[in-house]
Amino acid sequence: TTSKELTYESVPDNAPVTAGSVIVDSLQAGPQLLPTLRSEEEAFIRKNVDGTSTDSIGCQKPAARSAVGFTPDGYFLILAVSGKGQDPESTGITLEELADLMRRLGCRQALNLDGGSSTTLFLRLANKENSVGASVCGKQPETLVKSTVLLFPQ
Numbered sequence: 001t002t003s004k005e006l007t008y009e010s011v012p013d014n015a016p017v018t019a020g021s022v023i024v025d026s027l028q029a030g031p032q033l034l035p036t037l038r039s040e041e042e043a044f045i046r047k048n049v050d051g052t053s054t055d056s057i058g059c060q061k062p063a064a065r066s067a068v069g070f071t072p073d074g075y076f077l078i079l080a081v082s083g084k085g086q087d088p089e090s091t092g093i094t095l096e097e098l099a100d101l102m103r104r105l106g107c108r109q110a111l112n113l114d115g116g117s118s119t120t121l122f123l124r125l126a127n128k129e130n131s132v133g134a135s136v137c138g139k140q141p142e143t144l145v146k147s148t149v150l151l152f153p154q
Contacts, residue, residue, distance in 0.1 A: 008070050010109040012038060031059070033067060033099040033110035058116060062092035065115035069107030077105060080121040 007021070010032055017023060031042040039045045039059045046054045055061070064083030070076060079102065083092035093101070095112060102110040113119075 008076060008109075010034070010068070010070060010111040012041070027068075027111075029068075029111055029113045031095065031112055033095065033102055033112055034069065034107055035109060037096060037099045039095060059095040062094055062097075063115050064090075064092055064117065064119040065095070065098050066113040066119040066121055067098055067102060067110055068113055069102045069105065069110035071106045072108050073106075075106070077102070077107060078121065079105070080119055081115075083115075083118060085117050086119075 012032060013028065030038070031044045032038040039055075040047075044055070044057050044059055046056070048054060062083070064081060064086055066078070066080045068076070068078050079098075081093045081098065081101075082090045084090060092115075098112065099110065
């Protein structure tokens with residue numbers, strides 16, 4: 001997806017960089033949801049020698065999830081789905097369901113960010129006059145966030 005200044009892509013980790021492009025920033029997460037769910041290719045679901053499989057992050061179980069997606073017309077979407085431990089009205093979502101939801105929202109590329117027993121997104125909107133922050137999806141009581149991706153205007 002292309003904005004006025006940057007092109008955003010969600011690609012497998014071994015994808016070549018487009019000729020003439022320079023990577024400015026990179027966020028690694030996974031698995032890739034769209035254009036194709038890559039749970040097995042990225043070893044989040046592994047086939048064992050005894051014929052069983054290991055689902056290391058619960059890809060096939062409903063859980064809290066967060067994802068980022070890109071639409072062909074330049075939109076950048078960040079989505080959070082609460083899980084049963086966060087919201088009594090939600091049972092969570094599988095990665096296959098998350099991929100389908102991102103597709104229905106218009107995304108052509110999408111990447112799973114976080115999930116499991118909970119996921120948290122916090123949004124802070126700032127301008128010259130004020131700064132407003134809100135938890136978009138979180139757990140009550142709050143849990144400590146281990147790692148954070150921060151986006152700043154230049």
